[in-house]
Amino acid sequence: MKFGVSIFVTHFSAGPAEIAAEAERLGFESLFVSEHSHIPVDTKFPLADDVPMAYRSMLDPFVSLGAAAAVTSRIKLGTAICILPQHDPIHCAKAISTLDQISGGRVVFGIGAGWNPPEMENHGVAFGNRFKIMRERVEAMKRLWTEEEAEYHGELVNISRSWQWPKPVQTPHPPILVAGAGATVLNRAVGYGDGWMPVIAAQWHESMRNKLTPLHEMPEMIAQQRQLEAEAGRGRTTITSLGLPPEAQYIDRLSELGVERMVFGLPHDGREQAFAQLQAYADAVSAYA
Numbered sequence: 001m002k003f004g005v006s007i008f009v010t011h012f013s014a015g016p017a018e019i020a021a022e023a024e025r026l027g028f029e030s031l032f033v034s035e036h037s038h039i040p041v042d043t044k045f046p047l048a049d050d051v052p053m054a055y056r057s058m059l060d061p062f063v064s065l066g067a068a069a070a071v072t073s074r075i076k077l078g079t080a081i082c083i084l085p086q087h088d089p090i091h092c093a094k095a096i097s098t099l100d101q102i103s104g105g106r107v108v109f110g111i112g113a114g115w116n117p118p119e120m121e122n123h124g125v126a127f128g129n130r131f132k133i134m135r136e137r138v139e140a141m142k143r144l145w146t147e148e149e150a151e152y153h154g155e156l157v158n159i160s161r162s163w164q165w166p167k168p169v170q171t172p173h174p175p176i177l178v179a180g181a182g183a184t185v186l187n188r189a190v191g192y193g194d195g196w197m198p199v200i201a202a203q204w205h206e207s208m209r210n211k212l213t214p215l216h217e218m219p220e221m222i223a224q225q226r227q228l229e230a231e232a233g234r235g236r237t238t239i240t241s242l243g244l245p246p247e248a249q250y251i252d253r254l255s256e257l258g259v260e261r262m263v264f265g266l267p268h269d270g271r272e273q274a275f276a277q278l279q280a281y282a283d284a285v286s287a288y289a
Helices: 016-025 061-070 089-103 117-122 127-144 185-192 215-231 248-257 271-288
Strands: 002-007 032-033 074-085 107-112 150-153 157-163 176-179 195-197 236-241 259-264
Touching: 002 016, 002 074, 002 271, 016 032, 016 061, 016 185, 016 271, 032 061, 032 107, 032 259, 074 089, 074 150, 089 127, 089 157, 107 150, 127 150, 127 157, 127 185, 176 185, 185 195, 185 215, 185 248, 195 248, 215 248, 248 259
Parallel strands: 002 032, 002 259, 032 074, 074 107, 107 176, 176 195, 195 236, 236 259
Antiparallel strands: 150 157
8 A cells, every 4th residue: 555645735835845845754655736726706615605715725736746846756746636627738738748757757647527617617618518528638638648749639629730748757648547436437537547536435424425435335336447447458447545544444444445545635724734744644654554
């Protein structure tokens, strides 16, 4: 099992460079940062009556990870998640390949389709098209990353024959982890991703359906994931879990299920809080080992 941490980096949280350096020093395998480009005032936030400031104030994920790359040498640097339908695929492919170059091949590209209709529509994307456009943008980006003269023609994404360098360090490209819950997420993860990134809930209520994945349903979901791989004739896709604490019962259970990585969330309400929690996670992992 590999262990990572994630954080909403904001103007009032610990900075991405300092938290990455400390996470690497403490032996964590990966650091993930989140993304919201902006939050429209008419957003209906699903988790509270008002939108927390952290959601309104996230730093750009690629700039943040570039800062983290500059002060580290081993830790993986990922997005959890990049809201891909809100990104131009040409610019996004360039940003990821650039980050993979300057980090020496340490990028993990976690993506999701997004949950906020007005935020999506401000980017010129119809909310109902978000899954289709995410797939087409992934497919187009893969071509830009892997082909000397790349082109892509879909229903929503069209790129004429083009050169784009540099290519990523990792071949064929950085791993793509598809986040999400619900009945169709595994079709996406296996169809065009390299892995699945669920947020797992140990305590379950049906109001969480399609937002989180219940721990007790993970065996069934993973069996479905393996079946889809077999039907597609492709290799094994990975699982990176978020949401569970570093307690022995959860580490043991996810290890039994074949989950490759657990990611623990850090607080974003201040530097001292984030560093204290990071040390507590390191202590818990060390005690388990």
